[in-house]
Amino acid sequence: MKIAIIGGGLAGTACAYVLKNAGHEPVIFEASDSLASGASGNKIGLYNPRFTAQKDKVAEFYSSAFFKALEVFEKAKSEIDWNPCGALHLINDEKKQKRFPKTVESWEWSDQDMHLVSATEASKISGIEIPNDALYLPRSGFVSPAKLCTYYAKDVDTQFNQKIENLEDLECDAIILACGMGAKHFYPELPIKPVRGQVTYVQSEGNLQNLKCTIGYGGYVAPSLNGVHCIGSTFQRWLDHSDLLDEDNDSNIQKCVQNLPVLDREYKITDQKAGIRTTSKDHMPIIGQIDQINGKIPVFISTAHGSHGILSSLAAANILEGLINNKENQIDSVVTVKHF
Numbered sequence: 167m168k169i170a171i172i173g174g175g176l177a178g179t180a181c182a183y184v185l186k187n188a189g190h191e192p193v194i195f196e197a198s199d200s201l202a203s204g205a206s207g208n209k210i211g212l213y214n215p216r217f218t219a220q221k222d223k224v225a226e227f228y229s230s231a232f233f234k235a236l237e238v239f240e241k242a243k244s245e246i247d248w249n250p251c252g253a254l255h256l257i258n259d260e261k262k263q264k265r266f267p268k269t270v271e272s273w274e275w276s277d278q279d280m281h282l283v284s285a286t287e288a289s290k291i292s293g294i295e296i297p298n299d300a301l302y303l304p305r306s307g308f309v310s311p312a313k314l315c316t317y318y319a320k321d322v323d324t325q326f327n328q329k330i331e332n333l334e335d336l337e338c339d340a341i342i343l344a345c346g347m348g349a350k351h352f353y354p355e356l357p358i359k360p361v362r363g364q365v366t367y368v369q370s371e372g373n374l375q376n377l378k379c380t381i382g383y384g385g386y387v388a389p390s391l392n393g394v395h396c397i398g399s400t401f402q403r404w405l406d407h408s409d410l411l412d413e414d415n416d417s418n419i420q421k422c423v424q425n426l427p428v429l430d431r432e433y434k435i436t437d438q439k440a441g442i443r444t445t446s447k448d449h450m451p452i453i454g455q456i457d458q459i460n461g462k463i464p465v466f467i468s469t470a471h472g473s474h475g476i477l478s479s480l481a482a483a484n485i486l487e488g489l490i491n492n493k494e495n496q497i498d499s500v501v502t503v504k505h506f
């Protein structure tokens with residue numbers, strides 16, 4: 167099938183990758199002049215599941231997504247700046263104190279993939295002094311989302327500077343909307359909202375140089391890639407622009423040193439990147455068939471990847487490939503697939 171994919175970020179390129187591997191002919195239409203020009207353009211992105219206390223549908227979705235992503239990262243590793251350095255999620259509030267032990271118990275991941283550690287163990291693992299106990303995912307880490315998009319879209323027909331206005335104009339057998347908030351242009355009733363965010367890149371210096379794994383504390387900090395660390399990220403539900411803001415860099419660094427006092431110092435900011443996340447009310451992605459044009463061309467959607475797009479975009483691509491090929495769902499029978 168010739169499948170028109172609208173959007174050249176993680177959601178669109180992941181679909182192109184999975185569909186091409188399944189024998190289809192995807193074509194990406196991207197409004198800008200490059201891949202990953204929207205939210206997917208970060209140099210460093212952390213891949214972590216959304217943690218829930220129960221083994222519910224959210225847990226099933228993100229567990230499958232996590233292990234599927236590791237398989238792809240293994241194949242792509244020389245091209246995507248993959249660093250499976252491990253991730254510590256600090257237990258720095260009462261909610262996490264209750265939730266994380268339940269996550270470990272109910273999710274039933276192997277000890278090698280997820281367990282709780284004391285603050286002393288966390289300090290040994292991370293190479294810096296950690297003030298809290300933590301949830302530890304030894305195989306988590308970071309990739310470059312921008313490079314992952316390039317990897318996914320390799321050998322895929324990609325048409326740049328093609329802002330699609332009208333779905334009826336596309337000559338194809340199926341359409342996938344993978345254009346973040348842009349999906350509202352076609353379906354204004356879609357229940358999605360923008361949430362602005364900015365990450366800050368700082369030079370590796372002081373104790374930060376010793377950091378060996380990613381650390382989440384509400385914000386996050388990653389080990390160095392080419393002498394630079396990514397500190398993220400702001401969340402602004404009230405903004406929908408991607409202009410850079412100095413106060414966001416201050417806020418990212420401040421939050422980091424509040425949670426990790428050993429990292430307190432003046433940092434040289436080397437770069438920054440702001441983008442718009444597309445979010446849904448229940449914080450889950452919207453994946454499924456949304457329409458049928460002229461009674462014959464199905465329109466699918468993959469959007470609202472929120473803060474976990476690295477994992478959920480690939481899972482969504484597998485789900486859509488299953489729907490397009492009328493297969494049993496490859497990623498469990500998730501209720502995250504919303505049919506309109």
Ligand SMILES: Cc1cc2nc3c(=O)[nH]c(=O)nc-3n(C[C@H](O)[C@H](O)[C@H](O)COP(=O)(O)OP(=O)(O)OC[C@H]3O[C@@H](n4cnc5c(N)ncnc54)[C@H](O)[C@@H]3O)c2cc1C
Nearest residue numbers: 173175176177197204205206212330348363441474475476
């Ligand atoms: C600051 C920040 C930090 C983040 N950190 C992480 C992280 O550490 N880990 C993680 O997993 N996730 C992270 N995320 C979330 C992640 O980046 C997103 O979930 C993901 O990039 C969404 O991908 P997407 O393809 O849906 O959207 P986008 O990357 O925004 O892509 C949509 C594309 O569609 C194109 N488009 C729109 N309308 C049209 C049209 N009509 N015709 C043609 N093209 C069109 C746009 O130009 C754009 O390129 C972060 C997000 C932000 C903003």
